[in-house]
Amino acid sequence: MKNLLKMKLLFGFVLLLVFSSNVSPATAAVMQLKNPGVFIAETVSAPEAIDPATDYESFGSGLNELFYETLVDYVGNSATDLEGVLATSWVVSADGLQYNFTLREGVTFHDGVTFNAYIMKYSLDRMVIMNDHWGPAWMIQQAIVGGPAIMGMDDVNLTEAETFVTGGAFVVLDEYLFQINLATVYTPFLYAMAYRVGAAISPKAIAENAPADYTTDGDDQFGMLDLNAWFPGVADADLRGYLGLAVDHDLAISGVVPSSPADSDNSHDWIVDHEAGTGPYSLVDLDPGTLIECTKYNGWWNAANFAEHSPDQILIKSVNEVATRILDIKGGDADNVYVPTTHASEIVDVDTREVLPSLEDDIDVYIGPTFTVMFFGLNMNETLPAQFISEASDSAYDHTLWDKMDDPAYGSASADNPFSALKFRQAFTLAFDYDTFIDAVTNGFAERMEGVIPNGMFGHHDQLVEDGFLPEFDPDAAQALFEAVNWTGDITIGFNQGNEVRRQGSLLLATTINDMGIGINVNVLEMAWPTYLRAVRGRQLPIFFLGWAPDYADPDNYAAPFLHGDYGIYAPRIDYNNSAVNQLIEDAAIEQNTTARELMYFDLEEMAAKDYAFIYAYQAQRFTVVRSWIQGFAESGSLNPMSSRANYQYLDKYMEPVTSDPVTTTTTTGTEPETTTEDDDGTPGFEFAAIFIAATFAAIYARKRRR
Numbered sequence: 001m002k003n004l005l006k007m008k009l010l011f012g013f014v015l016l017l018v019f020s021s022n023v024s025p026a027t028a029a030v031m032q033l034k035n036p037g038v039f040i041a042e043t044v045s046a047p048e049a050i051d052p053a054t055d056y057e058s059f060g061s062g063l064n065e066l067f068y069e070t071l072v073d074y075v076g077n078s079a080t081d082l083e084g085v086l087a088t089s090w091v092v093s094a095d096g097l098q099y100n101f102t103l104r105e106g107v108t109f110h111d112g113v114t115f116n117a118y119i120m121k122y123s124l125d126r127m128v129i130m131n132d133h134w135g136p137a138w139m140i141q142q143a144i145v146g147g148p149a150i151m152g153m154d155d156v157n158l159t160e161a162e163t164f165v166t167g168g169a170f171v172v173l174d175e176y177l178f179q180i181n182l183a184t185v186y187t188p189f190l191y192a193m194a195y196r197v198g199a200a201i202s203p204k205a206i207a208e209n210a211p212a213d214y215t216t217d218g219d220d221q222f223g224m225l226d227l228n229a230w231f232p233g234v235a236d237a238d239l240r241g242y243l244g245l246a247v248d249h250d251l252a253i254s255g256v257v258p259s260s261p262a263d264s265d266n267s268h269d270w271i272v273d274h275e276a277g278t279g280p281y282s283l284v285d286l287d288p289g290t291l292i293e294c295t296k297y298n299g300w301w302n303a304a305n306f307a308e309h310s311p312d313q314i315l316i317k318s319v320n321e322v323a324t325r326i327l328d329i330k331g332g333d334a335d336n337v338y339v340p341t342t343h344a345s346e347i348v349d350v351d352t353r354e355v356l357p358s359l360e361d362d363i364d365v366y367i368g369p370t371f372t373v374m375f376f377g378l379n380m381n382e383t384l385p386a387q388f389i390s391e392a393s394d395s396a397y398d399h400t401l402w403d404k405m406d407d408p409a410y411g412s413a414s415a416d417n418p419f420s421a422l423k424f425r426q427a428f429t430l431a432f433d434y435d436t437f438i439d440a441v442t443n444g445f446a447e448r449m450e451g452v453i454p455n456g457m458f459g460h461h462d463q464l465v466e467d468g469f470l471p472e473f474d475p476d477a478a479q480a481l482f483e484a485v486n487w488t489g490d491i492t493i494g495f496n497q498g499n500e501v502r503r504q505g506s507l508l509l510a511t512t513i514n515d516m517g518i519g520i521n522v523n524v525l526e527m528a529w530p531t532y533l534r535a536v537r538g539r540q541l542p543i544f545f546l547g548w549a550p551d552y553a554d555p556d557n558y559a560a561p562f563l564h565g566d567y568g569i570y571a572p573r574i575d576y577n578n579s580a581v582n583q584l585i586e587d588a589a590i591e592q593n594t595t596a597r598e599l600m601y602f603d604l605e606e607m608a609a610k611d612y613a614f615i616y617a618y619q620a621q622r623f624t625v626v627r628s629w630i631q632g633f634a635e636s637g638s639l640n641p642m643s644s645r646a647n648y649q650y651l652d653k654y655m656e657p658v659t660s661d662p663v664t665t666t667t668t669t670g671t672e673p674e675t676t677t678e679d680d681d682g683t684p685g686f687e688f689a690a691i692f693i694a695a696t697f698a699a700i701y702a703r704k705r706r707r
Helices: 058-069 117-132 147-151 158-165 189-192 205-209 235-242 322-331 341-346 422-432 434-441 477-483 500-514 528-539 556-563 579-592 596-610
Strands: 003-009 039-043 073-074 082-084 087-092 098-104 171-174 177-181 280-288 289-295 314-320 363-378 389-391 446-449 489-494 520-527 543-548 614-627 665-669 672-676 700-705
Touching: 039 205, 039 322, 058 289, 098 117, 117 147, 117 171, 117 177, 117 205, 117 235, 147 158, 147 579, 205 235, 322 341, 341 500, 341 614, 363 422, 363 500, 422 477, 434 446, 434 500, 434 614, 477 500, 489 500, 489 528, 500 520, 500 543, 520 528, 520 596, 528 543, 543 556, 556 579, 556 596, 596 700
Parallel strands: 039 314, 489 520, 489 543
Antiparallel strands: 003 700, 073 082, 087 098, 098 177, 171 177, 280 289, 289 314, 363 543, 363 614, 363 700, 389 489, 446 614, 665 672
């Protein structure tokens, strides 16, 4: 039998055959299919929440791809081509400010409610006025009529919420005609709408599970928004019908309390761990950190296109031990597992990237570039909790001697946090051994992250290291800066539980600094995913290791979250706020000239690099491990860089029955036998410089010829 190395190009599917010797057919037997009809995935961690209006982390986002649908979504594995989902077609006005959608008829939610334009407006309005500052709403709010005003508010009262929902951003033209109006031209708007923040959600589910307790004040300016105020002029009976509500439902109960993100006292508790979507799978049970169970929704509008052997049930297990996950994929007890690249050699030859001969009949591996970037955030807030950073009694740190950022106009560092000193942060960036990390920790399945905009995307600056804006590893220079700043004490690096790459990367950085013997003791702390996110969002950790996957493939989706000090995601958490960088981000987002826009991103990357707000660690490669009986993985769109979850509905879990002894069948996994009984390209207004063109965006599909 010969190895077959298939390089499946996401934009062109080119096949490359590589032959080598292998285990002979006489010495190996193909394992029979286990758990037919059930897709079992094993990973680490758990979702923080699955409300599409507030969830903004990869685990929950991936789940929401199963439960919820948007007006548009990506075609297959393309990062640029869109197709209608809940919309069948759309027209954009000549000035780029108005989008008119014809909606799909015959779509039902998992609770039986029929989708229409009133529900689409309810869903998007709900997301905007909830105004979760740690959530994904910003990507829509920044562009729509009235959205920037809401985005800038700490608390949205009832008057402000009503002004927005009746202000013309989202308009019902007819039962299946829907309009969105922008305040300013925003090039990647449709792509932002493909993220699940733009999902339709059942009003019946939200209203019938409305928050029982929520904050009000004396003049009732804060509370739940009445549906009559929401849809003025619509008769009560008609409104109940459009929204799928009971004929006697009290329209004062919309289920939506403005300014009520998941961690506030106005929490929409029910939707945190329940779902109310139209997607191909529905949620049966969610036990965070243990097991998530989903079932096929046979009422899905697109059910005719389920794969013939698509799984009826999905089980997503949290298994923190790498060894256990690898044993389960080898033994066929899981169909897909998270294998960190630290352990890639247990699955593939890391030099040839071919599946190991002992596994080639049972396991497929998909390898290729992604837009996912990994970094350390350096927290420059004025004060930090003592349990994460503690200055030694004999420390000689004098904050008045050190600037906070490259521009002295931003003032001197904080007396209570050395990371507020530019030179202290610079020392950390010099102390990280980038090459060793990529070679030894990721086994070469990564490249150096160079600025916030990833390689392969329009606006990427590929000379930040070469031109000296970003540092190389230089422990001597780092030590000299540490000694100059003269802060001593204990510092904790945080990372999420079960992430072996981040654990080893954190240890690599900590060891380098600890070995300097300069009175700085760096510890590493593993935290459960929800706990870790709360600590990062609460601005508590002095240094944390995190990643960012794209919501939509445009540089604004990196520049704004990382670097905009007012409405960014990471910048506010680390107290990074450079007004010149902010202005460039805002200008670049609406610039229509491609050349001018690219130069803006180059300029802001160079400017931000001088402030040393992050250690730019690496840009990840895809390393997806599935059982060979999971068929159609590449063709299903499961390799799309915009997606966090496989398209289970288009996968076949199937293999031809294996003829075996009628009493027992002996199969081989590794060397241990076991006895059994039985995964600007032409789109108007979208500016890419050949994103992942065929030769670059190759998913190396390492597998073997089936028997």
